Amino acid sequence: MNKQAIINIIKAKITDKIQNFENLIAETRASNNDTKSSMGDKYETGREMLQQEINNLQRQLNETLNQQAVLQKITSDPSEKVQNGALVKTDKGLFYISASMGEISIDKQKIMTVSAESPLVKAMFGKKMGETFTINNIHQNIENIW
Template sequence: MNKQQILNTLQIKIAEKIHNFENLIAETRASNNDTKSSMGDKYETGREMLQQEINNLQRQLNETLGQQNILQKITSEPSSKVQNGALVKTDKGLFYVSVSMGEIMVDHQKIMTVSAESPLVKAMSGKKKEDHFSINNIQQTIEEIW
């Protein structure tokens, strides 16, 4: 398995997400400036709602920047145990321990990206090939680690 390709795919997705958040924040700020008028309290409520939306977008942007920071620390070096940057094949699926971005497709393979903080990764953390672990009363076996 090409871990560098998986890492590159995630970095591109994160960069696109950051770009989208930055654009949304800029557009929302611009519309917030457009509502500044002397028409009274009715527009104060609208401006406050737009400000809350900007704050929400900024929080999501900061989370995504944090994910980008985590990805920058991950290498594509082979792993012998489950840890950050490991690609883990169990009898239930293929998991890339990095950031939680959901399912991605690389070389026609479905790979679930999971955070090191997720319950799944905590259950299999430190395990090696052929080790067993259980999550939600479902037994899994680690078949391969890259």
């Protein structure tokens, strides 16, 4: 498995997501400036709603920047056990432990990217090839780790 290709795809997705949030924040700020008027309280409510939207977008941007920081620390070196940066094959699927960006496809294989904070990863963290773990009463066998 080419872990560097996986890392590159995730980095590209995160960069796109950051750019999107930055654009949305800029557009929302511009709308907020457009609503400034001397017409009274009706516009104050609209501006407050826009400010809440900006705050929400800023929070999501910060989460994405944190994911980017986690990804910067990950290398494509082989892993002996389940840890950050490990590609883990269980009898239920392929999981790449880094930033949670959903499902990606490489060489027609579906890989689920998951955060080290997820319950799934917490259940398998530190385990080695051949070991098993259980989550939600579902037993999984670790078949391979890259």
